[in-house]
Amino acid sequence: MAKTASFLLLPLFYYLFFFFFATTTAADAIINTQMKVTDNPADELVEVINTNRTAHKSSSLYSNQGLACIALQYIKAYQGDCKAVGGPKAKKPFDSEFAETFAPACGVQVSTLSPITGRLLGCQSKYAKPPKAFSEILMENQKSLDILYSKNHTEVGAAVSGSDGGGPYFWCVLFSSGKKNSSFVLDGGVAKVTKPGCFSGANDVCNGADDRFSSNRLLTFVATILVAVGCVFGL
Ligand SMILES: *[C@@H]1O[C@H](CO)[C@@H](O)[C@H](O)[C@H]1NC(C)=O
């Protein structure tokens, strides 16, 4: 009796093993495709900004990694509080935080901090693709357009971050009049990694909405377990 059962169970385990393996591999493939499309939302935002500026006969801006990492720290200063971004309760980090907190967190040499000539900041509970974040969240009014097209900027850094558990999603663009090689210089040439969140200029793949994808993965896992349990009971 027991012998018959194990005889039946062995192929079942093989089946479950391959089934699980196949579904997670398929899920990984989907995740990877999405990552390729997404690549890095902060870099995409910089591209949208530069395309829009050049179409408007403004110069294309240098994508500065150190400045972008600082934009991510700027977002973190809000501690996930969307309401502090705009409206009557709007807050702004102190200028002193650039030298005291943001630069050290990124490994930016404080002596190379350069003037910030503009800032765009937005926050929304749902994740948006970069072109949509640009036109619907960051470009609210004429003032945003003036900031976007200002001739004072030479470089740009963008960041997007959800707080630890996903949304709300903050978008921050900082503009500077600094010189390409001598502003926001990073110790060792690379910004310290400060997850969660993505910033531009680092040539890396980053997912602004990573929580959503990992929960997809979890769902696949749970579904596989349920199917497996169903198979066992079906027997
Ligand atoms: C640039 O962005 C502004 C604000 O979203 C938009 O109104 C304008 O059409 C854009 N220009 C181009 C050439 O895409």
Ligand SMILES: *[C@@H]1O[C@H](CO)[C@@H](O)[C@H](O)[C@H]1NC(C)=O
């Ligand atoms: C550019 O910089 C000058 C001098 O600092 C300032 O007066 C002007 O308002 C700035 N322009 C814009 C569009 O920010």
Ligand SMILES: *[C@@H]1O[C@H](CO)[C@@H](O)[C@H](O)[C@H]1NC(C)=O
């Ligand atoms: C800036 O970088 C370029 C290319 O990397 C280099 O040729 C140039 O000498 C640098 N300028 C300064 C002021 O360091």
